[in-house]
Amino acid sequence: MDVATxxxxxxxxxxxxxxxxxxxxxxxxxxxxxSSSNIFTRNHLFAFLVVAAPDLVIAFGVTFAVICRxxxxxxxxxxxxxxxxxxxxxxxxxxxxxxxxxAILSGTVIGFINGFLIVQQKTEAFIITxxxxxxxxxxxxxxxxxxxxxxxDPAFNSISNSTIIGLPSIVVYMLIIGVLAYCLxxxxxxxxxxxxLGGDYEVAEHSGxxxxxxxxxxFVITGTxxxxxxxxxxxxxxxxxxxxxxxxxxxxxxxxVIGGTSFAGGVGGIAQSGLGIAVMHMxxxxxxxxxxxxxxxxxxxxxxxxVFGIVIVAIIAMDCYAIKRKKEDV
Amino acid sequence: xxxxxxxxxxxxxxxxxxxxxxxxxxSMEVRKGTVHGVVGENGAGKSTLMKxxxxxxxxxxGTIVFDGETIEHTTPIQSIRRGLSIIYQxxxxxxxxxxxxxxxxxxxxxxxxxxxxxxxxxxLLDSIGSTIxxxxxxxxxxxxxxxxxxxxxxxxxxxxxxxMDEPSSSxxxxxxxxxxxxxxxxxxxxxxxxxISHKLDEIFQLCDIxxxxxxxxxxxxxxxxxxxxxxxxxxxxxxxxxxEWPERPRCAGETLMEVQNIRTRKLKDISxxxxxxxxxxxxxxxxxxxxxxxxxxxxxDRAKDLKIMINDKLLKIRKPADGKRSGIGLLPEDRKLExxxxxxxxxxxxxxSSLNNIAKFGFVNTSLENDIADRQIKALSxxxxxxxxxxxxxxxxxxxKCIMGRWLELNPDILILDExxxxxDVGTKYEIxxxxxxxxxNGGSIIIISSELPEVLAMSNRVLTICEGRITGExxxxxxxxxxxxxxxxxxxx
Numbered sequence: 035m036d037v038a039t040x041x042x043x044x045x046x047x048x049x050x051x052x053x054x055x056x057x058x059x060x061x062x063x064x065x066x067x068x069s070s071s072n073i074f075t076r077n078h079l080f081a082f083l084v085v086a087a088p089d090l091v092i093a094f095g096v097t098f099a100v101i102c103r104x105x106x107x108x109x110x111x112x113x114x115x116x117x118x119x120x121x122x123x124x125x126x127x128x129x130x131x132x133x134x135x136x137a138i139l140s141g142t143v144i145g146f147i148n149g150f151l152i153v154q155q156k157t158e159a160f161i162i163t164x165x166x167x168x169x170x171x172x173x174x175x176x177x178x179x180x181x182x183x184x185x186x187d188p189a190f191n192s193i194s195n196s197t198i199i200g201l202p203s204i205v206v207y208m209l210i211i212g213v214l215a216y217c218l219x220x221x222x223x224x225x226x227x228x229x230x231l232g233g234d235y236e237v238a239e240h241s242g243x244x245x246x247x248x249x250x251x252x253f254v255i256t257g258t259x260x261x262x263x264x265x266x267x268x269x270x271x272x273x274x275x276x277x278x279x280x281x282x283x284x285x286x287x288x289x290x291v292i293g294g295t296s297f298a299g300g301v302g303g304i305a306q307s308g309l310g311i312a313v314m315h316m317x318x319x320x321x322x323x324x325x326x327x328x329x330x331x332x333x334x335x336x337x338x339x340x341v342f343g344i345v346i347v348a349i350i351a352m353d354c355y356a357i358k359r360k361k362e363d364v
Numbered sequence: 365x366x367x368x369x370x371x372x373x374x375x376x377x378x379x380x381x382x383x384x385x386x387x388x389x390x391s392m393e394v395r396k397g398t399v400h401g402v403v404g405e406n407g408a409g410k411s412t413l414m415k416x417x418x419x420x421x422x423x424x425x426g427t428i429v430f431d432g433e434t435i436e437h438t439t440p441i442q443s444i445r446r447g448l449s450i451i452y453q454x455x456x457x458x459x460x461x462x463x464x465x466x467x468x469x470x471x472x473x474x475x476x477x478x479x480x481x482x483x484x485x486x487x488l489l490d491s492i493g494s495t496i497x498x499x500x501x502x503x504x505x506x507x508x509x510x511x512x513x514x515x516x517x518x519x520x521x522x523x524x525x526x527x528m529d530e531p532s533s534s535x536x537x538x539x540x541x542x543x544x545x546x547x548x549x550x551x552x553x554x555x556x557x558x559x560i561s562h563k564l565d566e567i568f569q570l571c572d573i574x575x576x577x578x579x580x581x582x583x584x585x586x587x588x589x590x591x592x593x594x595x596x597x598x599x600x601x602x603x604x605x606x607x608e609w610p611e612r613p614r615c616a617g618e619t620l621m622e623v624q625n626i627r628t629r630k631l632k633d634i635s636x637x638x639x640x641x642x643x644x645x646x647x648x649x650x651x652x653x654x655x656x657x658x659x660x661x662x663x664x665d666r667a668k669d670l671k672i673m674i675n676d677k678l679l680k681i682r683k684p685a686d687g688k689r690s691g692i693g694l695l696p697e698d699r700k701l702e703x704x705x706x707x708x709x710x711x712x713x714x715x716x717s718s719l720n721n722i723a724k725f726g727f728v729n730t731s732l733e734n735d736i737a738d739r740q741i742k743a744l745s746x747x748x749x750x751x752x753x754x755x756x757x758x759x760x761x762x763x764x765k766c767i768m769g770r771w772l773e774l775n776p777d778i779l780i781l782d783e784x785x786x787x788x789d790v791g792t793k794y795e796i797x798x799x800x801x802x803x804x805x806n807g808g809s810i811i812i813i814s815s816e817l818p819e820v821l822a823m824s825n826r827v828l829t830i831c832e833g834r835i836t837g838e839x840x841x842x843x844x845x846x847x848x849x850x851x852x853x854x855x856x857x858x
Contacts, residue, residue: 222726223719230716233705240664240702241717241770242688300707 055293055309058349062316066323080202084194084270086315087208088113088263090308092286093293094215095259097307098252100290101219103232103299104152104159106253109260109286110279111170112141116261117268118178118276121185130189138261144170145257149250167283174276182275194270204266211262215255216304228252233300285342289314292349317345370429371396371525371556372417372448377426379412381757386412388580390426394525394558394573399551401567401588402560404577405600405761405789410560413577414527418450419443431524449518450527453787455510457502463489464498467517488516492546508539515546519555526550527558530787532566536649544570562787564593576600597790608794609822612842613801615641616825620809621778624671626660631667631833638778638811641804645824645841646813647853653833654813655697658780662687662694674777688717693771697782697813699760703767706756710748711737713755714769721774740769744799761792768799779803780811785819797823821846829853 066074092109099106116137123133148166152159185191194204219225227248231238239245268274293310295302321338372394379387387409394400404410415421417428419438428435430448438446457466464482468475475481485498494512502510511531518526532540547557547570559571567574568588575585576599583599617640626634630653638644646654660667663681672679672690679690687694696702704713714737715722722732737751744765748758755763764784771779781800785793800810800823814820820827821841829837829852837852 217727221728221730223723223728224726226712226716226719226728230705230708230712233708236702237705238716239684240694240696242685242693243716244683244685246683300705 055306055313055349058292058313058345059309059316062313062320066320080205082315082319083205083208084202085319086311087194087204088267088270089282089286089289089315090208090311091211091263091266092260092282093290093307093311094212094304095256096286096290097215097295097302097304098219098228099159099256100287100295100297101228101232101299101302102249102252103235103297104249104253105287105297106148106163106256106260107160107283107287108144108148108163108167108170109256109263110282111167111174112144112257112260113264113267113282114274114276114278115144115170115174115177116141116264117274117278118174118183119274120190120265121183121268121274122177124185124187124190125183130187130193133190134193134265137265138258141257141259141261141264142254143257144261145254146250148257149253152253153246153249163283171276178274178276180276182273182277184273190269191272192269194266204270207262207266211259212304212308215259218255219304224248224251229300231299285314286311288346288350292346313345313349314342317341369395371431373429374413374417375427375429377413377416377428378424379409379416379421380424386580387416387423390577390580390582392575392582392585394556396556397551397554398572399547399557399559399570401571401574402558402577403562403564403567403574403596403600404583405759405791408577408600408789409580410577411529412580414450414529414558414560417443417448417527444521444523447522447524448527449521449523449525450529451511451514451518451531453530455507455514457510457513459503460501462499462501463496463505463513466502466513467498467520484520485516488519492516492519492549506539508535508542511535511543512546515550519550523555525556525558527560529560530562531559532561532563536651540566562789564596567596568593600790608790609819610794610797610801612823612825613641613643613804614825615804615807617641620674622671622673622676623661624673625669626657627668627670628656628660628665630656631660634833634835636828636835636838638809639825640809641807642826643800643804643810643812643824645820645827646811646830647817647820647827647849648830649853652830652853654830655782656833657830658694658782658811658813662692662780664694688774688776691777692780693774693776693778694780695764695767695771695782695784697786699763699767704755704763707754709752710741710746710755710758710766711751713766714740714773717770718773736773740773743772744769745795759789761788764788764796765792768796772799772803776808778809778811780813782813783815784812785814785816793819817846817850821849 092113096106096109119140120133120137123136124130144166148163151157151162196203198206219228227238227243230241230243231245231248235245267278289310290302290307291297291310292313293302293306293308295306318338321341370393375391377387377390390409390413402410412421416423419440419442422437430446433446458469461469464485465478467485467488468481472478472481475484482498489496489498489512492512492515494516496505496509496512502513505513515526531543535543547559550557559567561567571588573585574588574591574596576583576596578600619637620640621638623637624635634657646657648654656665659665660670661672661681663683663686666682672681674690681687681690684694700706705716711734715733718736719728719733722729722736734751740746741748741751746762746765746769748762755766758766784796788796800812804810812820812823824841827839827841827849828835829839829849831853837849839849839852841849
């Protein structure tokens with residue numbers, strides 16, 4: 035009987051380990067039932083999605099990098115840089131469409147450079163994208179003179195702040211990118227090759243997959259998504275600033291892992307990453323609902339950061355525990 | 365038989381993994397001071413049994429008595445301290461540390477410091493007649509030397525029983541002889557050894573007693589003198605096999621591929637040609653450059669001035685993807701490292717190379733993909749519960765078949781097989797030989813590299829000997845004796 039309960043406990047842990055993001059979301063939602071404010075309404079859902087949309091778009095991109103057994107820590111700087119580029123171009127008279135396109139392409143180019151350094155020069159993704167992030171941060175500070183920039187152009191403002199078929203437009207864009215990324219990763223040979231080379235680079239190479247091109251492309255996608263997120267964010271709040279996105283790369287990379295896309299490469303997916311981001315943003319949203327950030331005025335941000343840290347550490351620890359169990363199983 | 369003579373006795377061991385019964389009622393006894401062979405096809409349960417002994421797996425039921433002590437629950441470190449060491453096929457050494465540090469890893473305190481550890485390591489190495497410097501890094505050692513270090517490490521724990529899992533798979537013939545001398549020496553000193561191997565010759569040469577396993581059962585334990593080679597094979601596979609090799613195919617035709625001037629750091633001016641429908645064998649010692657040649661052809665390694673012509677058309681091959689496009693397939697030497705994504709399913713591993721061919725506008729056609737997997741699983745009779753089973757749960761032979769299936773689906777003109785039967789059981793070996801025959805009969809060409817000389821000689825139409833990065837001879841295996849070919853491969857030919 036002792037053994038039975040033990041194995042039952044292990045089994046439950048194993049299942050929870052696999053579905054931890056869903057469990058976390060469920061727990062948060064249950065907690066919200068006891069909140070005075072009613073979160074289960076359309077408006078709340080939209081408000082939540084609008085805030086989470088930029089991070090979600092970044093996470094969709096980062097998923098590609100993580101599945102290829104890499105990561106991208108430059109996404110935060112790419113995001114703030116692309117926002118600044120878009121706004122400054124518009125302010126200097128460039129048509130909105132062109133400005134946005136150039137801003138997005140800036141991310142594509144940075145992704146391309148990241149890919150070159152990582153795939154061709156064989157650098158470690160973690161450290162090179164960290165450095166790239168700092169570099170771009172410098173560029174952003176320089177370009178914006180370390181001040182927030184904004185534009186009067188209503189067309190730019192309306193990119194994220196209008197409605198399309200009854201939905202906030204930023205959410206629609208996020209969903210479109212999500213679906214595209216999902217299909218790309220799930221149904222195309224490119225996506226499957228990403229999984230293969232993340233699972234085992236050598237094997238993928240030996241089975242004739244063009245590993246260089248595939249991994250490179252993954253970084254281009256990551257960079258592009260981050261730049262799109264930058265445009266969406268700066269349009270939503272009509273501001274571009276070099277101070278945005280400091281924590282974004284950590285938050286997004288962690289959320290992707292929390293969702294179930296492993297840093298060990300080869301497993302995971304877009305939907306999981308979306309869930310991972312949902313966990314983090316729900317947490318933030320709910321803390322606001324519970325007024326956790328208002329209990330002691332002045333330390334609100336600290337409490338939030340503390341809770342984020344606890345959740346990340348706990349979930350990653352569970353993740354690794356599940357992997358450990360799995361290894362001992364076979 | 366005297367009871368005190370038994371060092372290890374296991375009784376009625378059962379072990380199940382999800383979906384598989386790995387061991388059923390396994391019982392055997394190992395006598396003190398003997399070399400006890402354990403043979404069986406892959407998946408027969410040998411490794412599982414050894415892993416239970418060492419404490420990596422826990423048994424479901426049964427008893428283990430080691431050295432008069434009943435062992436209920438054990439961990440790897442406890443078993444080692446009790447005097448039961450295992451030397452795995454993949455060595456368990458820290459590459460970045462020195463030999464002395466590796467031998468006494470985690471015991472520096474007991475040894476009263478690093479200097480004493482080195483001193484003690486020296487003594488132990490001397491005792492088995494090895495001259496390895498205890499201060500050299502393990503990463504600089506050859507496979508044979510690493511094995512010496514492993515044996516020394518086992519001895520440093522005063523092991524009464526040393527289990528060796530496929531110790532010969534990475535050794536050259538000379539190194540193997542030295543290993544045998546050491547094993548013999550240890551036997552005289554009263555150390556008991558369990559020797560697991562696929563190579564029956566070694567078993568007959570070395571062991572006193574043999575246990576044959578099949579499908580998780582222990583078929584029988586017998587004195588080696590009471591057994592013939594054919595008996596043993598029959599016990600292993602449960603039926604008699606008449607031949608170890610099928611009849612040699614003779615389909616060689618026109619010249620298909622010409623390779624000129626492979627030059628790398630290791631290879632010197634390698635040029636040869638391959639005919640359509642031919643099986644070309646490369647013979648040489650481990651490290652002679654056989655693998656490097658095929659890796660250069662396939663594009664896995666860069667080579668200077670390399671000229672490859674297929675059907676008189678000059679090819680540019682810079683990376684494996686180019687090799688694949690040019691109709692060359694490679695079954696790599698190390699199937700776990702370079703051949704399979706072990707965490708992927710059988711289906712995913714098989715279709716890995718063909719995805720681009722069955723994709724429309726980049727989108728993979730899933731039903732075609734499943735067809736491919738089903739077709740190859742059936743054609744190669746891969747034993748897997750479902751196509752979605754992870755490849756790491758399959759036996760070595762079936763894993764190898766998955767990689768074969770991946771390439772056969774692409775139907776390459778040239779298939780390069782690098783050690784296709786390493787670590788594979790007798791039954792599956794024969795199936796792979798038949799497959800090779802089928803490939804050349806259908807117009808494909810094969811280059812085969814193998815450390816098992818009889819296999820190359822029995823299957824090839826032509827043999828090239830390679831020694832220290834050069835081609836030292838070309839032979840027709842039907843006309844030349846194995847001895848002459850080996851002579852050229854060792855470098856004594858000219």
